[in-house]
Amino acid sequence: MLSVQQLKKQFTTLIAVDGVSFDVPGGSIFGLIGPNGAGKTTTIRMILRILEPDSGTVTYDGAGFTEATRNNLGYLPEERGLYKKSRLIDTLLYLAELRGMARAKARSEATRWLQRLGLGDSLQRRTDELSKGNQQKVQFIGAVLHNPGIVILDEPFSGLDPVNQNVFKDILLELKQQGKAIIFSTHQMDQAERLSDSLCLINKGRAVLSGTVRDVKKRYGKNSLHIEFDGDGGILNTVTGVHNVLLYEHEAELELDAQVTPRDIIAQINPRLDLRKVELREPSLHSIFIQTVGAPDAGSAEKEGQA
Amino acid sequence: MSKILAVARWEYMEKVKSKIFLIGLLVTPLIMVGMGVLPTLFVSQQDERSKIIGVIDPSGRVAGPFAERMQNRYTLKNHQPNYVVIPLSSGTGTDVEEAVQDANARVAHDQIDGYVVLGPDGRDSIVEYRSKVIGDFAIAARIEENLKAVLAEQRVVSLGLDPSILQQLVVKLDVRMTKLSQKGEKEEAGFERVFLSAYVFLMMLFLLIVTSGQMLVRSVIEEKANRIVEVLVSSCSPTELMAGKVLGLSGLGLTQMGFWSLIGVAASLQFGMNLIDLSQALLLVVYFILGYLFYAAIFIAAGSPLNTEQEAQQITSYLVLLLILPIVLALPAMKDPGATWIKVLTFIPFLTPTMMALRIPIQMPALWEILLTVVIMLFSIWGGMVAAGRIFRIGILMTGKSPKIKEILRWIKNG
Numbered sequence: 004m005l006s007v008q009q010l011k012k013q014f015t016t017l018i019a020v021d022g023v024s025f026d027v028p029g030g031s032i033f034g035l036i037g038p039n040g041a042g043k044t045t046t047i048r049m050i051l052r053i054l055e056p057d058s059g060t061v062t063y064d065g066a067g068f069t070e071a072t073r074n075n076l077g078y079l080p081e082e083r084g085l086y087k088k089s090r091l092i093d094t095l096l097y098l099a100e101l102r103g104m105a106r107a108k109a110r111s112e113a114t115r116w117l118q119r120l121g122l123g124d125s126l127q128r129r130t131d132e133l134s135k136g137n138q139q140k141v142q143f144i145g146a147v148l149h150n151p152g153i154v155i156l157d158e159p160f161s162g163l164d165p166v167n168q169n170v171f172k173d174i175l176l177e178l179k180q181q182g183k184a185i186i187f188s189t190h191q192m193d194q195a196e197r198l199s200d201s202l203c204l205i206n207k208g209r210a211v212l213s214g215t216v217r218d219v220k221k222r223y224g225k226n227s228l229h230i231e232f233d234g235d236g237g238i239l240n241t242v243t244g245v246h247n248v249l250l251y252e253h254e255a256e257l258e259l260d261a262q263v264t265p266r267d268i269i270a271q272i273n274p275r276l277d278l279r280k281v282e283l284r285e286p287s288l289h290s291i292f293i294q295t296v297g298a299p300d301a302g303s304a305e306k307e308g309q310a
Numbered sequence: 311m312s313k314i315l316a317v318a319r320w321e322y323m324e325k326v327k328s329k330i331f332l333i334g335l336l337v338t339p340l341i342m343v344g345m346g347v348l349p350t351l352f353v354s355q356q357d358e359r360s361k362i363i364g365v366i367d368p369s370g371r372v373a374g375p376f377a378e379r380m381q382n383r384y385t386l387k388n389h390q391p392n393y394v395v396i397p398l399s400s401g402t403g404t405d406v407e408e409a410v411q412d413a414n415a416r417v418a419h420d421q422i423d424g425y426v427v428l429g430p431d432g433r434d435s436i437v438e439y440r441s442k443v444i445g446d447f448a449i450a451a452r453i454e455e456n457l458k459a460v461l462a463e464q465r466v467v468s469l470g471l472d473p474s475i476l477q478q479l480v481v482k483l484d485v486r487m488t489k490l491s492q493k494g495e496k497e498e499a500g501f502e503r504v505f506l507s508a509y510v511f512l513m514m515l516f517l518l519i520v521t522s523g524q525m526l527v528r529s530v531i532e533e534k535a536n537r538i539v540e541v542l543v544s545s546c547s548p549t550e551l552m553a554g555k556v557l558g559l560s561g562l563g564l565t566q567m568g569f570w571s572l573i574g575v576a577a578s579l580q581f582g583m584n585l586i587d588l589s590q591a592l593l594l595v596v597y598f599i600l601g602y603l604f605y606a607a608i609f610i611a612a613g614s615p616l617n618t619e620q621e622a623q624q625i626t627s628y629l630v631l632l633l634i635l636p637i638v639l640a641l642p643a644m645k646d647p648g649a650t651w652i653k654v655l656t657f658i659p660f661l662t663p664t665m666m667a668l669r670i671p672i673q674m675p676a677l678w679e680i681l682l683t684v685v686i687m688l689f690s691i692w693g694g695m696v697a698a699g700r701i702f703r704i705g706i707l708m709t710g711k712s713p714k715i716k717e718i719l720r721w722i723k724n725g
Contacts, residue, residue: 048540051540051544052544053540053543053544053707054707073544073545073546076544076545078540078541078544080537080540080541081537082536082537083536083537084535084536084537084538085536085538086324086532086536086538087532087536088324088328089324093320093323093324097316097320098541098545100313100316101313101316101317101542101545101546102545103312103313145541146541
């Protein structure tokens with residue numbers, strides 16, 4: 004169980020994190036979502052004690068940060084990289100040893116993980132001989148090799164092809180089964196929606212939404228009209244009685260204003276588009292995200308984590 | 311502690327396996343030997359062919375005996391005479407100006423290598439040797455020696471004395487430099503040997519600090535660039551990380567030094583050369599280690615806020631200037647190792663190790679100087695490491711623009 008209470012961090016002029024709180028119980032996956040520069044990475048760095056918070060506390064299984072805590076943490080940073088000229092097995096042994104794992108144990112675990120992720124024959128290869136995706140696998144192994152109780156993954160899915168995204172997703176679910184507390188940050192709302200048990204949406208350093216995925220969605224009510232259609236979807240932007248439109252090629256999600264019924268909307272669009280499917284349901288996380296923070300990149304343009 | 315060792319082991323193993331280290335290990339002694347030995351080899355190299363020297367002698371009395379002496383005394387390896395001396399014009403009627411022009415033309419056409427112009431009366435005067443090549447010190451010395459002999463002999467004869475009396479008059483002297491030890495005992499140390507050992511130790515210390523300093527900076531910059539540093543400082547404290555790096559690279563430096571010492575010992579056994587005695591060697595090792603640690607702190611402090619190799623190279627070149635200063639001072643220090651300014655420089659921590667590497671083989675510094683400098687170094691290392699640690703802790707997480715000096719000073723102050 005990881006508990007974050009009222010974390011605050013200010014860099015010279017910018018308040019990067021402003022009173023963020025959340026709990027991550029063991030055996031659950033927690034999604035940290037938010038636009039670029041919202042304060043996700045800064046929050047993660049404070050949990051890892053890479054940065055000291057200005058105020059607020061983080062407790063790990065009810066206790067403060069100790070040397071033992073370090074060994075119970077696993078971390079995959081957002082920006083990827085490994086020692087280019089070093090062998091995979093050496094790199095992994097080093098990372099595990101730094102987390103307090105004995106070398107012999109680390110060796111057998113590293114071998115097992117590499118085999119599982121299809122790199123069993125690459126133990127003695129150098130990092131720069133691997134593809135980007137495979138390097139990311141090695142880094143991921145580095146984060147979980149020492150069997151930590153708390154696993155923190157910053158954008159674990161970025162840069163992965165769908166097959167590997169699936170492999171990572173399965174591993175995350177497996178780690179959850181093992182009772183680990185898992186935090187991952189992401190831009191991909193569909194990932195967050197499918198994987199997280201609970202989540203926190205951070206914008207401009209503040210937690211603007213938090214709770215279980217179901218609670219968050221319930222708060223927005225069943226006033227989201229999902230349609231599938233043929234024809235020029237552009238006209239959907241002119242529909243009245245709608246406060247948000249998410250438009251795809253043959254699909255759209257319309258957030259209805261209060262007092263507006265689906266019938267009013269359908270009456271407007273039916274003459275101009277061939278509707279194939281209409282459904283009233285909870286808004287997607289993606290839609291909630293955009294309604295809450297505006298366009299995905301509307302947050303502070305400043306890069307996260309820079310002093 | 312176990313994490314410090316893990317970092318140290320990693321830094322050591324990864325660097326010791328790298329090609330750069332291996333090349334530095336093997337090539338550095340070669341460069342040092344080359345720089346030390348080759349110039350002297352070239353200077354004392356014998357001529358390969360006979361040199362033709364013209365003589366313009368207005369007196370008409372000197373050219374003949376001078377030519378005879380020069381041709382008979384020096385021979386090449388192939389038993390040809392080293393110098394062939396031809397009188398260009400001699401006798402009282404000589405028009406020196408005309409003769410010089412004629413001789414210049416001959417030099418220009420490579421008919422002669424050079425020519426000597428003697429004074430009008432063959433007595434004490436300035437003698438000129440003119441040639442395209444004037445760097446040949448041996449020829450100048452030989453011309454002087456033989457002309458002196460000829461002139462002296464003629465003067466003895468003109469005084470009505472027997473020329474053989476000259477042999478008895480000439481005093482032969484050879485001033486030998488002999489180094490005395492601290493206790494006033496004679497030491498078998500020639501100028502070359504002292505100079506060579508001072509020079510070799512200085513260069514060794516210099517190269518050791520620069521190469522491992524660069525490795526230290528490069529490893530920090532690589533970890534910053536690939537963001538592994540975030541994983542590292544969430545695994546162990548920045549202090550542990552820094553200590554591990556210093557320890558690992560010190561091990562690397564000791565490996566290098568050990569290897570070079572083996573080569574040195576082997577070389578001195580082979581050539582019967584005894585470069586240095588044991589007590590001096592041990593003291594030098596102490597200063598090596600102190601200097602190494604002190605500069606490690608400086609390299610960490612200078613390197614951890616940086617983000618690119620280019621910036622690192624710039625900083626390194628400034629530090630190199632600081633380190634190379636005592637090499638420039640080598641000659642004056644050898645001439646007068648007791649000079650006050652040499653002593654004062656020894657107490658500046660940046661210079662202490664290299665100045666000591668220079669001074670110890672020349673003249674053992676007084677005990678109080680040794681004790682005081684060691685204490686100063688220990689304090690400097692301690693202060694340097696604390697400051698470096700404060701910079702390191704913040705610097706390694708900085709990306710983008712490198713901070714200003716003022717900002718770095720604030721990090722040190724705020725701890």
